[in-house]
Amino acid sequence: MQFFSSNFKLGILGGGQLGKMLLYETRKWDIYTKVMDASAEAPCKIACNHFVQGSLLDFDDVYTFGKDVDVLTIEIENVNVDALEKLESEGVKVYPPTNALRVIQNKATQKLFYTDNNIPTAPFTRFAYTSEIEDSISNGGLQFPFVWKSAQFGYDGQGVKVVRSLEDLNDLPNVECIAEKMVDFKSELAVVVARNAKGEIKTYPVVEMEFHPEANQVEYVICPARIKASVAKKAVEVALKVSSQIEHVGLLAVELFQTKDDKILVNEVAPRPHNSGHYSIEASYTNQFEQHIRAILGLPLGKTDSKVAGVMVNLVGAEGHTGDVVYENIDSILEMDGVTPHIYGKKQTRPFRKMGHVTIVDEDMAKARKVAQQVKETIKVISK
Amino acid sequence: MQFFSSNFKLGILGGGQLGKMLLYETRKWDIYTKVMDASAEAPCKIACNHFVQGSLLDFDDVYTFGKDVDVLTIEIENVNVDALEKLESEGVKVYPPTNALRVIQNKATQKLFYTDNNIPTAPFTRFAYTSEIEDSISNGGLQFPFVWKSAQFGYDGQGVKVVRSLEDLNDLPNVECIAEKMVDFKSELAVVVARNAKGEIKTYPVVEMEFHPEANQVEYVICPARIKASVAKKAVEVALKVSSQIEHVGLLAVELFQTKDDKILVNEVAPRPHNSGHYSIEASYTNQFEQHIRAILGLPLGKTDSKVAGVMVNLVGAEGHTGDVVYENIDSILEMDGVTPHIYGKKQTRPFRKMGHVTIVDEDMAKARKVAQQVKETIKVISK
Structure with missing residues (x-):
């Protein structure tokens, strides 16, 4: 089938910043796109051919939206999978396939999938309700500290909490959840795996998330990761194992822990373009968004090597600032x-809100890392 | 002034493929854009914030369009400059400035500008009407062969003809024109110069247009040009001289001839992103479209170096094909x-119509050039 300047229609569920970056690629190839998002102000509203306002979690909205597209993809996992299954049964190509999406969408199911398939992951216990955790602690089944994760609807750090005492449980919603053993990791890594509808597979280089030494927050995503070749090899092997078991079509971003003794554990996965792959726009031969489009259209996958070293810094709202956004000193970073x-185009900032990202590339990784730090220390996302 | 996620408005006259590629950058930075084009089907209609259908040559259309924007730029030179002058006098920042645009818009004026400023260019004669050329030939003022160029409204090879005999003059429109001495050149080069509103200047590497040995048509744009360093230095010097005399803001693409004896002559210039800079999207640290936006917004200019070698191939409609377009073997080139x-998104092809372009990048220039040839020999723009 011809996708370029033809009657082919691509549907995207979710109209946020990931969708917006996907749309650069569809525009480059003149692919007709239809996007649905709950917000009439979604960043994708312009740049797609046809925008539909609707709820991603509503069966009828998703089903009606998807009926007339040829291929349907997502930019966020929290969508109505029942509607997708019906569309799939009616011949719409849904990528990621609903089988993969069901496994990933629920973190408890996802963890069980890893253990069922002998994929290394941190030990965990599943609970139908958060309120069941206290019993488990009192009868010795669970020890502090552990990581509480909501099974559903977590996104960008929402729905995750380190629990060190009974009091930490007080503010948590009473929902299906898991309690995961805290991993004493040396570094967090990620591997983006691309798999097209014909089963062709390519992996991007292993990237490394560098943490702020005090704030325990990811500060930099670094490509390639500054790790031993043997560790990188192991990380890619684990990512490929997840990929082949889960049978996704499109991208699969596999987040990993490298433990103190160089074991690789799977943290979680996302079946779509991912923050850990944003560096690829400037650094890679084929950026992750183009690659996702290639994969779901059954086109040959592009070269995943990097042209240059890349470091990505997330732009988040500064503490103490809520309101109309201003990017202070953005001119100064443009001089580097x-x-x-x-800039994702959110008009309002609030503390820690993800407002954009900055990519720094250079032939020399050390130089890119140094400039990234200057960027981080220079630009501030504040309110007027 | 803050341009990012603010009330700032950028106007673009012309909604074709160059405008479309500019819009990727404005979207990346969440800059509000307003675009005018004569066609309701213009590629920019989606991806800009506000599309206006109107004639670029009509005073009222251009003036009305530009009244409420902060900065106004163009993607094509053939616009109503009187309207731009009025807008400029009323405080709209028009980039390129109308003084520069008036010089460039008319090829006779442009050529006179070079001779007035001691900028090397091929000898020429200006005629108020094509019909005056015959007299000049009969009285010995002009010899065959020469290049006839319409003074106004030429674009992409339109309005240019090599004249070898009186008969060749028959089909030409009777308009203001120039007759230019044919240059016996070794190669055609181009230098893209960026100049921002504060007067900061950067040049991209010299690129080379490689011609088909028989068809005498540009086949490849190659960056960097495979020329001696001394020739590249001279080319950059000449381009910078044009830039400083013409006082543009934004990009200035300077097309040059390298003569058989390594002299550099200016062919013509364009005060905007240009076909000779398309390679920069994949190959450069800062692509030409982002650079144009930086320049007209008075932001610091970005690094113009290349990450990798780049070769650009224009995709033009195959001979013998008119109608609904098909990109034959596009899957095969995606494997390389x-x-x-x-893909520019024109739904109809016709012989030699510019339908898109393909960029090939590699660390190794010889490899990129070889793959470019494979691309050229593989993909065909045909009709259904």
Whole structure:
């Protein structure tokens, strides 16, 4: 089938910043796109051919939206999978396939999938309700500290909490959840795996998330990861094992822990373009968004190597600032070599809200890392 | 002034493929855009915030369009400059400035500008009407062969003809024109110069247009040009001289001839993103479209170096094909390493119509050039 300048229709569920970056690629190839999002102000509203306002979790909205598209993809996992299953049964190509999406969408199911398939992951217990955790602690089944994760609807750090005492449980919603053993990790890594509808597979280089030494928050995504070749090899092997078991079509971003003794554990996965792959826009031969489009259209996958080293810094709202956003000192970072800011277009900032990202590329990784730190220390996302 | 996620408005005259590629950058930075084009089917209609259908040559259309924008730029030179002058006098920042645009818009004026400023260019004669040329030939003022160029409204090879005999003059429109001495050139080069509103200047590497040995048509744009360093230095010097005399804001693409004895002559210039800079999307630290936006917004200019070698191939409609377009073998070129097609979104092809371009990048120039040839020999733009 011809996708370029033809009658082919691609549907995207979710109209946020990931969708917006996907739309650059569909525009490059003149692919007709239809996007649905709950917000009439979604970043994708312009740049797609046809925008539909609707709830991603509503069966009828999703089903009606998807009926006339040829291929349907997502930019967020929290969508109505029942509607997708019906569309799939009616011949719409849904990528990621609903089988994969069902496994991933629920974190308890996802963890069980890893253990069922002998994929290394941190030990965990599943609870139907958060309120069941206290019993488990009192009868010795669970020890502090552990990581509480909501089974559903977590996104960007929402729905995750480190629990060190009974009091930490007080504010948590009483929902299906898991309690996961805290991993004493040396680094967090990620591997983006691309798999097209014909089963062709390619992996991007292993990236590394560098944490702020005090705040325990990811500060930099670094490609390639500064790890031993043997560790990188192991990380890619684990990512490929997840990929082949889960049978996704499109991208699969596999987040991993490298433990103190160089074991690789799967943290979680996302079946779509991912924050850990944003560096690829400037650094890779084929960026992750183009690759996702290639994969779901059954086109040959592009070269995943990097042209240059890349470091990504998330732009989040500064503490103490809520209101109309201002990007303070953005001119100063534009003076630095190899620096590209991406502004997601949210008009209002609030503390820690993800407002954009900045990519820094250079032939020399050490130089890119140094400039990234200057970027981080220079730009501030504040309110007027 | 803050441009990012603010009330700032950028106007673009012309909604074709160059405008479309500019819009990727404005979207990346969440800059509000308003675009005018004569066609309701213009590629920019989606992806801009506000589309206006109107004639670029009509005073009222251009003036009305530009009144409420902060900065106004163009993607094509053939616009109503009187309207731009009025807008400029009323405080709209028009980039390129109308003084520069008036010089460039008329090829006779442009050529006179070069001779007035001691900028090397091929000898020429200006005629108020094509019909005056015959007299000049009969009285010995002009010899065959020469290049006839319409003074106004030429674009993409339109309005240019090599004249070898009186008969060749028959089909030409009777308009203001120039007759230019044919240059016996070794190669055609181009230098893209960026100049921002504060007067900061950067040049991209010299690129080379490689011609088909028989068809005498540009086949490849190659960056960097495979020329001696001394020739590249001279080309950049000449381009910078044009830039400083013409006082543009934004990009200035300077097309040059390298003569058989390594002299550099200016062919013509364009005060906007240009076909000779398309390779920069994949190959450069800062692509030409982002650079144009930086320049007209008075932001610091980005690094113009290349990450990798780049070769660009224009995708034009195959001979003998008119109608609904099909990109034959596009899957095959997507299998090649470092190959990125750009499809402009024209639904109808006709012989030699510019339908898109393909960029090939590689660390190794010889490899990129070889793959470019494979691309050229593989993909065909045909009709259904």
